[in-house]
Amino acid sequence: MLRIGTRRAPRRQESDPLDPLDPAQEDRVRAVLALGGVPHADLPDGVQQVRLKLLERAADGREAPHDVSAWAAVVASNLAMDWHRARRRQERLGARLAVLWRESTDEDGAESRALSMAVAQGLGELPDVQRQVVVLRFYADLPVRAIAAELGIPEGTVKSRLHTAVRLLRARLHEGEVV
Numbered sequence: 001m002l003r004i005g006t007r008r009a010p011r012r013q014e015s016d017p018l019d020p021l022d023p024a025q026e027d028r029v030r031a032v033l034a035l036g037g038v039p040h041a042d043l044p045d046g047v048q049q050v051r052l053k054l055l056e057r058a059a060d061g062r063e064a065p066h067d068v069s070a071w072a073a074v075v076a077s078n079l080a081m082d083w084h085r086a087r088r089r090q091e092r093l094g095a096r097l098a099v100l101w102r103e104s105t106d107e108d109g110a111e112s113r114a115l116s117m118a119v120a121q122g123l124g125e126l127p128d129v130q131r132q133v134v135v136l137r138f139y140a141d142l143p144v145r146a147i148a149a150e151l152g153i154p155e156g157t158v159k160s161r162l163h164t165a166v167r168l169l170r171a172r173l174h175e176g177e178v179v
Helices: 023-035 040-059 068-104 109-125 128-139 144-151 155-175
Strands: none
Touching: 023 040, 023 068, 040 068, 109 128, 109 155, 128 144, 128 155, 144 155
16 A cells, blocks of 8 residues: 555564564554544654553563553553543643633733732742642642542642642742732
């Protein structure tokens, strides 16, 4: 079959003994990701994530799946769903930020922009672990349970980090007399 205008990653000639996926399995993973709606540019990253999950499984001492090809296809399908969820979250975040920007350009726009800048600066000064939970909770609009699952930490830790981060941001905003 003649393909016009399509570019493929170069095929590996020989199977690398350290690579957990052979070329046929890699092609299957690419196909599952592509059928799942993952853009062509993101396919290599998806293949690498499947490869990494297989290597992590081996590093944890678990035995290899009975059918690596089927296992890799399921993982690729899950990655495609995760990709769509993340894209929807980004779209919702973009919409929320657009609304906030429109509101900030109203009559009280200068005051609102100053508050936005102070919050952004305060976020930048937070430790990474606190900034991460604040962004996931208030900007990505994830519930505490989902944040805990995503980060692999207890819900109580997420709540504690949120509480501390909000307290620090509040103090920062009152220091600058923005609020």
